[in-house]
Amino acid sequence: MTTEIDPYQAAATAARVLAKETGVVHHDVLVVLGSGWTPAADEFGTPTAEIIVTDLPGFAAPAVAGHAGKLRSVRVGSLNVLLQLGRTHFYEKNDAQAVVHAVRTALAAGVKTVVLTNAAGSLHTTWPPGTPVLIKDQINLTGGTPLVGARFVDVTEIYSKRLRDLAKQVKPDLPEGVYTAFHGPQYETPAEIAMVKAIGGDLVGMSTALEAIAAREGNAEVLGISLVTNLAAGMTGEKLNHEEVLEAGKQAATSMGKLLVEVVSKL
Numbered sequence: 269m270t271t272e273i274d275p276y277q278a279a280a281t282a283a284r285v286l287a288k289e290t291g292v293v294h295h296d297v298l299v300v301l302g303s304g305w306t307p308a309a310d311e312f313g314t315p316t317a318e319i320i321v322t323d324l325p326g327f328a329a330p331a332v333a334g335h336a337g338k339l340r341s342v343r344v345g346s347l348n349v350l351l352q353l354g355r356t357h358f359y360e361k362n363d364a365q366a367v368v369h370a371v372r373t374a375l376a377a378g379v380k381t382v383v384l385t386n387a388a389g390s391l392h393t394t395w396p397p398g399t400p401v402l403i404k405d406q407i408n409l410t411g412g413t414p415l416v417g418a419r420f421v422d423v424t425e426i427y428s429k430r431l432r433d434l435a436k437q438v439k440p441d442l443p444e445g446v447y448t449a450f451h452g453p454q455y456e457t458p459a460e461i462a463m464v465k466a467i468g469g470d471l472v473g474m475s476t477a478l479e480a481i482a483a484r485e486g487n488a489e490v491l492g493i494s495l496v497t498n499l500a501a502g503m504t505g506e507k508l509n510h511e512e513v514l515e516a517g518k519q520a521a522t523s524m525g526k527l528l529v530e531v532v533s534k535l
């Protein structure tokens with residue numbers, strides 16, 4: 269006999285509470301906003317409801333400054349959009365189930381489109397801080413997966429080509445790159461960045477990859493957008509720090525929000 273809580277049942281339970289707390293029975297789109305992106309959420313306008321994630325069963329309290337831990341329900345055209353302000357990172361508790369609980373809750377609430385945003389380090393000097401980059405694929409170096417047991421999920425097109433094309437209709441000059449996810453919370457060493465370059469990565473970060481896997485398991489279409497907050501370790505001769513990442517996010521959040529609203533309006 270197992271006493272472990274089934275994560276899918278836990279998500280279904282959280283989705284029922286979400287419906288009750290927001291008064292919205294069915295959500296269509298989930299938008300996850302990463303570090304310092306809170307002002308981006310404001311671009312979606314006045315929410316019909318806002319709740320604190322810890323009001324829902326199974327959600328961890330936010331551990332990192334700049335991660336607000338709120339859910340807003342907003343209406344965009346005919347769509348009910350769930351905005352997630354702040355996320356659970358793998359480095360917080362080493363718990364991949366906790367990392368994807370919000371995505372699974374959204375899936376259980378009816379979501380078919382998952383938009384994942386993040387702050388990332390860039391391996392390209394042509395993508396300086398402030399550059400939004402579409403994620404075209406990922407390399408999961410976290411050592412983790414939200415999938416337990418023989419769940420052979422196809423991730424050939426983990427980030428939807430259709431949604432990337434849609435985003436490029438809004439902003440044709442959006443570059444595309446491969447997001448390389450590390451466990452963190454330490455930033456990468458210059459040797460690790462050299463490795464990322466050698467294996468085909470363009471961006472580095474500590475989120476998103478496990479959420480994308482969980483979304484694909486649930487057959488949602490995934491759009492990923494990184495905001496470059498810094499050049500990757502060893503590229504500038506300067507050290508990396510979290511404040512710099514938050515500050516770059518803050519500065520670009522409003523324009524990122526406008527971009528996200530335009531993309532979601534086209535869904």
Ligand code: HPA
Pocket residue numbers: 387388389390455456472473474497498499500501508513
């Ligand atoms: N590395 C990992 N995660 C990050 C970075 C980085 O350079 N910048 C923002 N998040």
